Amino acid sequence: MHVVIMGCGRLGSTLAGSLESRGHSVAVIDQNADAFRRLGAEFAGITVTGIGFDRDVLRAAGVERADAFAAVSSGDNSNIISARLARETYGVPRVVARIYDARRALVYERLGIPTVATIRWAADRMVRHLxxxxxxxxxxxxxxxxxxxxxxxxxxxxxxxxxxxxxxxxxxxxxxxxxxxxxxxxxxxxxxxxxxxxxxxxxxxxxxxxxxxxxxxxxxx
CATH class of the missing domain: 3.30.70.1450 (Regulator of K+ conductance, C-terminal domain)
Structure with missing residues (x-):
């Protein structure tokens, strides 16, 4: 599989390493080139500096041949825009977006885009332990x-x-x-x-x- 990840924070870099260790090809997009340091020297995939919903950036990351796309930047709007582009414009079959606002997450789920509502998930985990x-x-x-x-x-x-x-x-x-x-x-x-x-x-x-x-x-x- 070829997977495109938009966002190279802690989640994106960890996800990239996990996927690559499983034998998948990975491309990572981030506006900040310094963020790619999180990937480590052993990362063999593609890194593309730019905005995750820019079409030229997405094509440079291989979105046209991608089997999956993960939008995990720190911005809800950026994540959902890039996720919709990946699915609706480029026909990527598996798309998921990280969303901090749980109410927005429900809306996008109804649009057919799986989301991970980070704050809600963390809060539920905390409640389970407390x-x-x-x-x-x-x-x-x-x-x-x-x-x-x-x-x-x-x-x-x-x-x-x-x-x-x-x-x-x-x-x-x-x-x-x-x-x-x-x-x-x-x-x-x-x-x-x-x-x-x-x-x-x-x-x-x-x-x-x-x-x-x-x-x-x-x-x-």
């Missing part, structure tokens, strides 16, 4: 039918398997965090103290799933 009994989504699919939420577990579940937990709550475990590292659990995985469990739910099932998980082991589970 108020663990709250229900905070970490993911919701574009159709708004399925979400992933953390399910705080009763201590009784320690020593039991993921399979028995899934049977009890009637939902599938998406992943778990153990010692700060995410993993895809299998039914035989034994739950340990401190595990954070994230569950696939719908709006109709989330209440019962969280209630059962918090209530502890019942019967033969």
């Amino acid at each position: 108020v663990p009994e709250g229900t905070v989504e970490v993911f919701r699919d574009p159709t708004s039918a399925v979400s992933i939420v953390e399910a705080p577990l009763h201590r009784d579940w320690v020593g039991h398997t993921i399979g028995s937990l899934e049977e009890a709550i009637g939902a599938r475990i998406a992943y778990l965090m153990r010692f700060g590292i995410g993993s895809l659990a299998v039914p035989s995985t034994v739950l340990q103290d401190g595990d954070q469990v994230f569950v696939l739910v719908t709006d109709e099932t989330v209440g019962s799933v969280l209630e059962v998980a918090a209530a502890g082991v019942q019967g033969g589970h």
Whole structure:
């Protein structure tokens, strides 16, 4: 894949390095040439100095052959303009924009441009750690039918398997965090103290799933 990234701040440079390490070709656009220092000497991709919604700049970055485009500069307006150009003018199939204003993010999602509302995401993560009994989504699919939420577990579940937990709550475990590292659990995985469990739910099932998980082991589970 060829990926064009507009913005070479901490997010853009980290994204560029991650994509390149996976074998993808990467082009990075930024108005400030000094920003490219964040990429490191080992970066082998293209760097283009200029405004991310300038057509000549975009073409120099290879937007016409791009498989994906990420707009991650510090400006909402710049991000959304460049994202729309990439999708609507150059037909880039995968486009995503970072948006700080959560209300704007919802508008652009309706236009068909996936967005990452940075402040909202960070706030939700903070709430999850400050108020663990709250229900905070970490993911919701574009159709708004399925979400992933953390399910705080009763201590009784320690020593039991993921399979028995899934049977009890009637939902599938998406992943778990153990010692700060995410993993895809299998039914035989034994739950340990401190595990954070994230569950696939719908709006109709989330209440019962969280209630059962918090209530502890019942019967033969």
